[in-house]
Amino acid sequence: MTKYYQPEIECASPEQIKAWQDERLVKQVKHVWDNVPYYRKKMEEKGVTPEDIKSTADLHKLPFLTKDDLRECYPYGLLAKPLEECVRIQSTSGTTGKRVVAFYTQHDIDLWEDCCARAITAVGGTKEDVCQVSYGYGLFTGGPGLNGGSHKVGCLTLPMSSGNTDRQLQFMTDLGATILCCTPSYAAYLGESAKEAGLTDKLKLKAGIFGAEAWTQEMRRDIEKSLGIKAYDIYGLTEISGPGVSFECEAQAGMHINEDHFIAEIINPDTGEVLPDGEKGELVFTCITKEAFPMIRYRTKDICVLNREKCACGRTHVRMAKPMGRSDDMLIIKGVNVFPSQIEAVLLEQGFPPNYQIIVDRVNNVDTFDINVEMPLEMFSDTVRDVTTKEKELVAALKAMLGIVAKVHLMAPKSIARSEGKAVRVVDKRKLF
Amino acid sequence: MSVRQISVFVENRVGLLSEVTTLMSDNEVNLRALSIADTNEFGILRIIVEDVDAAAAILRKHGYIYTITNVLAVSMRDEAGGLAEILQVLAKAKISLEYAYAFLLNKPGVACLIIRVADNNAAEEVLAEAGIKIATQDELF
Numbered sequence: 246m247t248k249y250y251q252p253e254i255e256c257a258s259p260e261q262i263k264a265w266q267d268e269r270l271v272k273q274v275k276h277v278w279d280n281v282p283y284y285r286k287k288m289e290e291k292g293v294t295p296e297d298i299k300s301t302a303d304l305h306k307l308p309f310l311t312k313d314d315l316r317e318c319y320p321y322g323l324l325a326k327p328l329e330e331c332v333r334i335q336s337t338s339g340t341t342g343k344r345v346v347a348f349y350t351q352h353d354i355d356l357w358e359d360c361c362a363r364a365i366t367a368v369g370g371t372k373e374d375v376c377q378v379s380y381g382y383g384l385f386t387g388g389p390g391l392n393g394g395s396h397k398v399g400c401l402t403l404p405m406s407s408g409n410t411d412r413q414l415q416f417m418t419d420l421g422a423t424i425l426c427c428t429p430s431y432a433a434y435l436g437e438s439a440k441e442a443g444l445t446d447k448l449k450l451k452a453g454i455f456g457a458e459a460w461t462q463e464m465r466r467d468i469e470k471s472l473g474i475k476a477y478d479i480y481g482l483t484e485i486s487g488p489g490v491s492f493e494c495e496a497q498a499g500m501h502i503n504e505d506h507f508i509a510e511i512i513n514p515d516t517g518e519v520l521p522d523g524e525k526g527e528l529v530f531t532c533i534t535k536e537a538f539p540m541i542r543y544r545t546k547d548i549c550v551l552n553r554e555k556c557a558c559g560r561t562h563v564r565m566a567k568p569m570g571r572s573d574d575m576l577i578i579k580g581v582n583v584f585p586s587q588i589e590a591v592l593l594e595q596g597f598p599p600n601y602q603i604i605v606d607r608v609n610n611v612d613t614f615d616i617n618v619e620m621p622l623e624m625f626s627d628t629v630r631d632v633t634t635k636e637k638e639l640v641a642a643l644k645a646m647l648g649i650v651a652k653v654h655l656m657a658p659k660s661i662a663r664s665e666g667k668a669v670r671v672v673d674k675r676k677l678f
Numbered sequence: 679m680s681v682r683q684i685s686v687f688v689e690n691r692v693g694l695l696s697e698v699t700t701l702m703s704d705n706e707v708n709l710r711a712l713s714i715a716d717t718n719e720f721g722i723l724r725i726i727v728e729d730v731d732a733a734a735a736i737l738r739k740h741g742y743i744y745t746i747t748n749v750l751a752v753s754m755r756d757e758a759g760g761l762a763e764i765l766q767v768l769a770k771a772k773i774s775l776e777y778a779y780a781f782l783l784n785k786p787g788v789a790c791l792i793i794r795v796a797d798n799n800a801a802e803e804v805l806a807e808a809g810i811k812i813a814t815q816d817e818l819f
Contacts, residue, residue: 620687620720620743627685627747627794628776629715629722636719655720657689658743 248559250366250398251359254505255560262504262561267300269533270508274298274307277539280325283318284310284541301508304531305519309542312345315484320346326537336384337483347483348537354393356534360481360489360503361394367494367501367558368452368477370424372399375449377417379427379435380457382406386487387457391426394489400424407431410438418447425453429460429468429476433599436471450474456481456488459568459586463593478567484540485530491565496557499564506534509563510542511551522551528565576671578605579612581649585670588616588651591642595635597621600661606674613652616643620655680748680798681815682730687743688714688721698723701740707733710818711792713779724779726751726792728819749794750801751818753811756782756789764791764810771804773797783818790818 249255257265275295277284287308288294297306315323324331326348333349349357370376376395380387388406395402403416407427413435416422425432432455439445450472456479468476480500481488490507491500502509507530511520514527528549532539547568556564570584577583589599597618604615624635636653643651662669688694695714702709702725711726727733730746737744754760761780768775776794783790790813795801802812 622743622745625685625687625743625745627683627722627724627745629717630776632687632720632722633717653719655687655689657687657694657741659741660689 248366250363255363255501255562257505257561259561263301265505266508266533269505270301270304270531271295271298273531273533273539274541276536277325277541281323283314283322284308304508304510304542307531307542309517309529309544310540311544312484312546315345319344323538323540324348325539326350331537333389334384335386335389335483335487337386345483347486349486350536353486353535353537356506357390357486357489358393358397360486360492360506361390362397363394363503364454364477364479364489364492365391365394365398365400365424365426367492367560368424368454368475369495370395370398370400370452374398374400374423375403375421376400376424376426377403377405377413377420377422379405379407379413379425379431380488385457386481386483387426387428390481390487390489391454395424395426410435411442414439414442414444417450418444421449423449423451425450425472425474427453427455428458429455429464430458430600432468432472432476433464436468437598440471445471445473448473452477454479454492459570461586461590461593461599463590464599467593467599480565480568482545484538484543485532485545486535490530494556494558494560498556499552499566501556501560501562501564502551504562507532509551509565511549512544514544514546514548522553522563525550525569528568576603576605576673578614579649581647583614583647583649587646588643591639591646592618595639595642596624597639598658601670602661603671604674605671612675614649615652615654617654617656617661619658619661621658679750679802679812679814681726681751681792681813681818683747683749683792683794684725684727684730684733684737685745685747686723686725686737688723690716690718690720695721695723698737698742701736702727702733705733705736707736711779711781711790713777713792715777724777724792726818728815730815747794748798749792750798750805751813751815752791752793752805753813754780754789754791756787760789761791763808764793764805767804767808767810768793768795768801771800773801773804 278295291308293306330350331348336346378391382388453474453476465476477493479488479492481490491502493500510529511526520526528545528547530543548570549568550566552564602617606613709725713724715722778793780791
């Protein structure tokens, strides 16, 4: 089995990786200084010039970029290459609904697809495999990224895009897909649907690459069980390129960041100060090989930890933990911090499907906290007492986890909108700003 | 000699009960009897039909959550004291009811009481000893 897509890069010595990063960072800062007046102005305001950046040790001197900068510069303000050299855009709405548009040269797309090819190879993908890409195609980076990676590996690629679940299952079984790429919530849904259609035995899947959404270890076990696969995590964001910024290997113990393309830092989100490896903080990326849309010190808002310990798989690139939440995903309800991932963990533990919707509102200056949950068949009974007992157990388990009481509403199966792209897990009706 | 009852999970939402009953009517399923248990959050619709498996298949196809439970259909005199007589027998035997509902049959003077108890056999035994008849699914139609 081919284990690595680019072994000389993926298993390079730490000294080699550092040398690449030093050289590429210096070049990149010069490129941005020369071509992006907006970032040059930011550097000037901080009193930094390209001459001050001699290696990665000087990275902390550079100003940050945030989503606010992207909004301000929309659409062309951060473009570092003439439009005639750009061949593609991808776009995301982000969590706040404001569009982000990222540009790519052919070189950028090649490197991005290499990253995705590394991810597919890391889960055991070879040219013998049939890779079903059920991420959305189009502006969303999920479909195009994994599609490109799958081509590079040489898999037979099924460009399914998301939705049309019956057709997904038909192709999956008829063509014998061995690798599935989609959002974790859609993977869970496909697993459920396959079970309902009695197709579970006909699946040939061995691995899945799931990202673009927060998901828990419980959900991973759930998906692995329902589809009979090993489920791997992949991480990325449109601003930095798309999926494949980091990916999980066979060890399933953190995601390797492609450090020949991206430098990762962890900072204190309040002060901007760089934190040592192993400390929890906000993840920041610098693109050192991208031409058209090279983000320098872009703040992801993902709260995360880096791990430089040697990985059993032989790759030398640093690993990031699954993000523990987003600084802008966290809800403060009745003064308590609530992460949707905590609610998901409780649902799975109590035997409910991980399909839920949190509704937060404020009535007479008091927060209301409601969770819509789908009633699973196994829990239904003809007596009110049995059903109410399950409901009460769930409410108690949620209170134990969160410290506050949620009002649980049991819904009919599949009545909560499923995500074919990203799930809408939180509806916050409070007008706090 | 129990009968099979279908219980359907219904969300507490306007029109949902009508959706289920319309589905049954569109598929020409005649409901012999029904009862609804409701809480603030959800409801349970319990129905007695002639062809249980056909009705269940329709519900499954349309994504409803349901369960089939064996309940007792107790023949009851349609006159004052008919219900009391049955309940006294059960109470005396210390058999508690989870729920019960009654309906009239197409025969004059005869009603039917559906009861859900923890142990059907025990209930059947004491009722038989008291000379009270238990109906089969077929006898209800």
